[in-house]
Amino acid sequence: GLVPTDGGYQVLQKELSQYWFARSGADKSWVFVEPLGAAPATAADRAAWQAHGSPAVVHVTAPKPFDLAVANPGKRFGNVIDPQHLFALGDSNVSQAQLDALPTDAAGLRAALLHRYRGGGGDMPTDRNEWLFLVAGSVLMDLPVSGAVRGAAYQVLAGLPNVRALGAVQDPRGRAGQAVATTQRQGDQGTFEVRLVFDPKTGAPLAREYRAVAPAGRRGTADEEDTEQPAVRDGA
Numbered sequence: 001g002l003v004p005t006d007g008g009y010q011v012l013q014k015e016l017s018q019y020w021f022a023r024s025g026a027d028k029s030w031v032f033v034e035p036l037g038a039a040p041a042t043a044a045d046r047a048a049w050q051a052h053g054s055p056a057v058v059h060v061t062a063p064k065p066f067d068l069a070v071a072n073p074g075k076r077f078g079n080v081i082d083p084q085h086l087f088a089l090g091d092s093n094v095s096q097a098q099l100d101a102l103p104t105d106a107a108g109l110r111a112a113l114l115h116r117y118r119g120g121g122g123d124m125p126t127d128r129n130e131w132l133f134l135v136a137g138s139v140l141m142d143l144p145v146s147g148a149v150r151g152a153a154y155q156v157l158a159g160l161p162n163v164r165a166l167g168a169v170q171d172p173r174g175r176a177g178q179a180v181a182t183t184q185r186q187g188d189q190g191t192f193e194v195r196l197v198f199d200p201k202t203g204a205p206l207a208r209e210y211r212a213v214a215p216a217g218r219r220g221t222a223d224e225e226d227t228e229q230p231a232v233r234d235g236a
Contacts, residue, residue: 002041004066005058005163009048013038013068020080021096029081035074069083090116090135096144104148106155113139113156129160130184136160137196141205145159150203157196169205171197183213192212 002010014036022029038058040046049058049070087094090113101133103109113135120126125134139145139153157163157180166179181195195209 003038003060004062005049005051005068006061007048007052007055007058009045009052010041011038011045011049011058011060011070012041019086021086023096029086030078031081032076032078034076036070037071037073038068038070061110089113089138090131091122092116098147099143099145102139102145102149102152104146104152106152106159107137109136109149109152110156110159125184127184129162130182132200133157133160133163133182133184133194137194137208140198141197141208141209154198154203166195169195169197172209173207175199175206177206 001011004010006019010174016034016036018032018034040049049055055070056072057067057069060066084095085093087096087099103112111130113132114128116135117128117131118132120128122159125131132187136153136156140150140157162180163180163182166181169177169179171177176178177197178200179195179197181193183193185191191214192213193209193213195207195211196205197207197209198205
């Protein structure tokens with residue numbers, strides 16, 4: 001994410017998360033997290049950083065002050081995870097078997113997702129359509145589902161009001177894709193444009209981006225997430 005510093009410039013902090021899910025109950029599932037370091041976000045930011053003495057550690061001023069090492073990737077670490085309590089649809093956990101059983105038609109998937117809608121709240125939107133955008137987007141971006149389920153999720157998104165096609169875009173890593181977006185109020189964090197970027201040739205998700213429209217609270221800047229395609233199960 002982009003974070004402002006006391007030198008009047010912004011740095012881009014990156015972190016890579018990888019999830020490995022075991023199909024067999026006898027095997028372990030893992031999450032690996034690797035800090036990728038930080039660097040000035042633009043050429044102008046780099047010039048300001050250099051004018052500030054090119055400090056190896058910068059003081060981030062918002063949304064929460066802390067010291068951040070520049071160009072220091074850090075150590076990769078991993079933890080065993082319980083896949084039965086890792087996946088979520090809405091505010092409840094689901095198993096891989098439940099994901100495998102999701103409907104592959106748009107109407108059926110929409111109904112299955114809305115069956116879990118309890119009014120939202122907390123980290124979830126309270127508006128029904130915004131909630132559905134978030135959860136259907138999670139099916140596309142975060143969960144190991146079949147290509148048929150992903151296809152149905154795209155159709156669910158296409159049928160929502162206030163969802164607009166942005167056409168051809170580049171994701172944060174410079175990859176070409178197509179994007180859809182909506183604008184949402186996210187609790188006390190402000191108003192954000194939420195973009196879902198995907199590869200139009202394969203349907204694979206590329207990135208989810210939160211672009212600040214009226215930021216507030218702890219998320220005073222825009223976030224961008226690279227999304228590698230999750231493990232999927234096609235066919236029997």
